[in-house]
Amino acid sequence: MVQVKRIVNSIVLVFLLIRTVVVFSRDLSEKDRNSRAKYIQKLINKQKKYEGRIKLSGGPNRYEGNVYIYHAGRWGAVCDDSWDNQAATVVCKKYNKTGIATVGSKYGNATEKFWLDDVICQGDESSLSRCAFKRWGASDCKKDEAAGVKCLNGTNSSNLMRRKTRGKKLHEVLDIRNASMRLVGGRDFREGRVEIYHNGIWGSICPESWSFYEATTVCQHLDLGYAEEALITFKYGFSNIILSGVHCEGNEKSLFQCRHWEFGNVMCKSEKGHVAAVVCTQKLADLILDTTTIERTAHLQDAMMYMLQCAMEENCLSRSAYELKKNTRDWQYETRRLLRFTASSFNGGNAEFRPYLPKHLWQWHMCHMHYHSMEVFAIFDVLDENGVKVAEGHKASFCLEDNTCLPGVDKKYSCKNYGDQGISVNCSDVYMYNIDCQWVDVTDVQPGDYTFKVAVNPHARVAEQSYHNNAATCRLRLTDSYATVYDCQLGRPFI
Numbered sequence: 252m253v254q255v256k257r258i259v260n261s262i263v264l265v266f267l268l269i270r271t272v273v274v275f276s277r278d279l280s281e282k283d284r285n286s287r288a289k290y291i292q293k294l295i296n297k298q299k300k301y302e303g304r305i306k307l308s309g310g311p312n313r314y315e316g317n318v319y320i321y322h323a324g325r326w327g328a329v330c331d332d333s334w335d336n337q338a339a340t341v342v343c344k345k346y347n348k349t350g351i352a353t354v355g356s357k358y359g360n361a362t363e364k365f366w367l368d369d370v371i372c373q374g375d376e377s378s379l380s381r382c383a384f385k386r387w388g389a390s391d392c393k394k395d396e397a398a399g400v401k402c403l404n405g406t407n408s409s410n411l412m413r414r415k416t417r418g419k420k421l422h423e424v425l426d427i428r429n430a431s432m433r434l435v436g437g438r439d440f441r442e443g444r445v446e447i448y449h450n451g452i453w454g455s456i457c458p459e460s461w462s463f464y465e466a467t468t469v470c471q472h473l474d475l476g477y478a479e480e481a482l483i484t485f486k487y488g489f490s491n492i493i494l495s496g497v498h499c500e501g502n503e504k505s506l507f508q509c510r511h512w513e514f515g516n517v518m519c520k521s522e523k524g525h526v527a528a529v530v531c532t533q534k535l536a537d538l539i540l541d542t543t544t545i546e547r548t549a550h551l552q553d554a555m556m557y558m559l560q561c562a563m564e565e566n567c568l569s570r571s572a573y574e575l576k577k578n579t580r581d582w583q584y585e586t587r588r589l590l591r592f593t594a595s596s597f598n599g600g601n602a603e604f605r606p607y608l609p610k611h612l613w614q615w616h617m618c619h620m621h622y623h624s625m626e627v628f629a630i631f632d633v634l635d636e637n638g639v640k641v642a643e644g645h646k647a648s649f650c651l652e653d654n655t656c657l658p659g660v661d662k663k664y665s666c667k668n669y670g671d672q673g674i675s676v677n678c679s680d681v682y683m684y685n686i687d688c689q690w691v692d693v694t695d696v697q698p699g700d701y702t703f704k705v706a707v708n709p710h711a712r713v714a715e716q717s718y719h720n721n722a723a724t725c726r727l728r729l730t731d732s733y734a735t736v737y738d739c740q741l742g743r744p745f746i
């Protein structure tokens with residue numbers, strides 16, 4: 252009986268979906284319509300169920316093994332670069348256990364292609380896919396570099412302690428008397444591994460946490476412009492590592508103004524032989540988020556859920572919407588409250604902004620009928636007065652193009668017809684408030700005063716001259732009937 256009921260239920264669901272698709276596809280041909288319906292069905296049936304799931308394989312019991320993660324319809328392995336106990340703990344959370352990381356395919360060579368590489372977790376993420384990593388499928392790891400875990404009973408206090416002491420040890424600035432810095436091993440003076448001089452010796456920097464923020468500061472320090480690449484590599488050679496945990500804001504004029512953990516004989520967890528390196532350039536893009544446009548355009552809109560089918564597929568609604576869909580019969584007629592706004596990014600640099608992914612890896616988004624060239628181009632968040640997220644910020648992928656340009660500048664990039672994507676110098680990419688997913692779902696947010704945050708290129712995946720004009724922190728007043736956004740301040744992305 253239960254089975255029959257289930258079958259009837261899924262027939263009803265599929266019928267509703269097809270009907271919804273038909274309503275919103277009037278201007279499409281029969282063929283397009285069918286392929287859309289099929290696409291949605293397939294996604295719902297399979298992907299939703301397994302997406303982000305973890306399995307352990309090759310170990311002596313179910314709490315031990317190499318880690319595989321399910322994404323976009325298949326299982327994939329995880330590379331052991333940067334893999335540590337924090338990441339293992341995130342994996343073991345589903346068994347209420349803490350994790351010890353294993354590396355080097357401890358439980359046998361990887362049997363699937365790698366989905367994840369350079370995974371960096373804090374330990375409190377709810378799932379592995381919430382940790383930072385390069386991007387899905389980007390890995391040059393070999394079969395014998397699979398990451399694994401051993402899940403143990405109870406909380407492992409040594410993991411937690413390490414995190415605490417890490418925080419404490421952060422020193423404000425380096426003692427710069429007699430310290431100096433240079434690039435070594437590059438093809439020319441603009442690139443190389445970063446070496447610093449201290450107490451009579453030259454040494455390298457531990458590349459843990461090395462990002463564009465630190466690399467930008469190095470290039471500024473040496474008067475070489477901006478960082479085109481922030482590298483963790485052995486290709487420029489190696490010397491004794493004498494500095495660890497460097498944390499820069501990215502707008503310092505000297506690396507010695509950045510915070511750090513240890514100097515001298517340091518602990519460095521990076522792969523042996525890998526050190527921090529940079530490539531500097533004078534020509535780089537610089538996106539500038541337009542705060543006045545956000546203030547001017549922000550407003551509320553109530554929309555019925557059947558209008559938001561595409562948006563649901565692309566995870567643009569908060570979790571409660573998906574729960575509603577699961578638990579309510581006529582969920583299509585429920586409304587969601589959306590905070591809509593226009594986001595406009597101007598390229599004020601002296602080089603084009605090009606997407607992180609090469610063209611052949613762009614994802615075709617059937618619902619929106621265009622290619623996405625960056626996994627995360629923008630994020631939006633609503634925080635309460637304690638800094639707690641109250642509206643789930645979603646990660647938006649976009650197609651990048653020249654929407655408006657300064658007088659005399661020709662538009663070059665367009666998303667149409669698999670066109671090249673990018674933002675030219677002196678042009679803006681404009682996401683109008685009426686575009687699908689250009690919103691925060693605030694259905695579950697009580698009226699009140701909040702902080703609203705928007706950031707473009709938030710993980711600094713694409714190099715820019717400055718990251719301190721990529722994010723806006725604004726005041727948001729939400730009432731029963733309207734929303735206003737005001738007092739926006741430009742700054743660095745908050746992650």
Ligand SMILES: *[C@@H]1O[C@H](CO)[C@@H](O)[C@H](O)[C@H]1NC(C)=O
Binds near residue numbers: 345346347
């Ligand atoms: C994990 O622990 C929590 C609270 O201690 C409990 O509610 C939950 O059922 C446990 N889950 C598993 C899978 O054991």
Ligand SMILES: *[C@@H]1O[C@H](CO)[C@@H](O)[C@H](O)[C@H]1NC(C)=O
Binds near residue numbers: 360393394395
């Ligand atoms: C694992 O893969 C490596 C190459 O990546 C290979 O040299 C090695 O023999 C493999 N080991 C096993 C047990 O298959």
Ligand SMILES: *[C@@H]1O[C@H](CO)[C@@H](O)[C@H](O)[C@H]1NC(C)=O
Binds near residue numbers: 404
């Ligand atoms: C972990 O806990 C389970 C269930 O409480 C128990 O059966 C098992 O023996 C424990 N394992 C270890 C290594 O303590």
Ligand SMILES: *[C@@H]1O[C@H](CO)[C@@H](O)[C@H](O)[C@H]1NC(C)=O
Binds near residue numbers: 410
């Ligand atoms: C905690 O982790 C360390 C290694 O990081 C391990 O040696 C130790 O046995 C673990 N302790 C417990 C109680 O799991």
Ligand SMILES: *[C@@H]1O[C@H](CO)[C@@H](O)[C@H](O)[C@H]1NC(C)=O
Binds near residue numbers: 428429
């Ligand atoms: C700086 O270097 C000079 C000469 O090498 C040395 O006399 C002096 O003690 C050093 N100062 C510090 C603080 O290390």
Ligand SMILES: *[C@@H]1O[C@H](CO)[C@@H](O)[C@H](O)[C@H]1NC(C)=O
Binds near residue numbers: 677
């Ligand atoms: C962009 O605009 C600035 C200021 O209007 C101008 O100086 C610069 O030459 C322009 N660059 C390009 C590539 O159009």
Ligand SMILES: [Ca+2]
Binds near residue numbers: 537
């Ligand atoms: Ca910028």
